[in-house]
Amino acid sequence: SQQGEEDPQALSIQEGENATMNCSYKTSINNLQWYRQNSGRGLVHLILIRSNEREKHSGRLRVTLDTSKKSSSLLITASRAADTASYFCAPSNKLTFGGGTRVLVKP
């Protein structure tokens, strides 16, 4: 399976702090995507990183990819209460999801 597994399962931080979550997968990929899901809503695409990229930025988001370790990380800098959500990674080709990381940003 190309399902990504997110770690940790849950994360609680204060507003203004950084949040880091990791994703591991098992097979070769063409790209890896990160999604956010607010409570009771559909998933929203955040960022895609290709297998030949090592790092990518989008606003306050920073994604890294290490294909040799089959892992990726998502960093949210200067977190806000609105960042409270579940975050999922999706290794490419079949777009399957793990259980996600639930992030709580306390004001």
Add this chain to the structure above:
Amino acid sequence: NAGVTQTPKFQVLKTGQSMTLQCAQDMNHEYMSWYRQDPGMGLRLIHYSVGAGITDQGEVPNGYNVSRSTTEDFPLRLLSAAPSQTSVYFCASSYSRVGQNGYTFGSGTRLTVV
């Protein structure tokens, strides 16, 4: 507004009943898929389609049927509802299976089978 539209938003079924969950997109996406989300289980792929007339099974296809007669629509049919099918169902679409620009998700259908 361009996007993925799912109907209904909520549904309660009795065991053994059948129903169809509707999914429509107006972005001319070739790839469409259905997921179910259970608490603590993440999203599991039920069925997907890479274009009109082409469908394939995902991780958990049993008890569900799909068809893709047009590019825009990808309905999911529950043949004989069971309590184990109580879940939140999401439809997603993309230009391609690889999803170079990401996948667009609908807002979900919350299904309860009693």
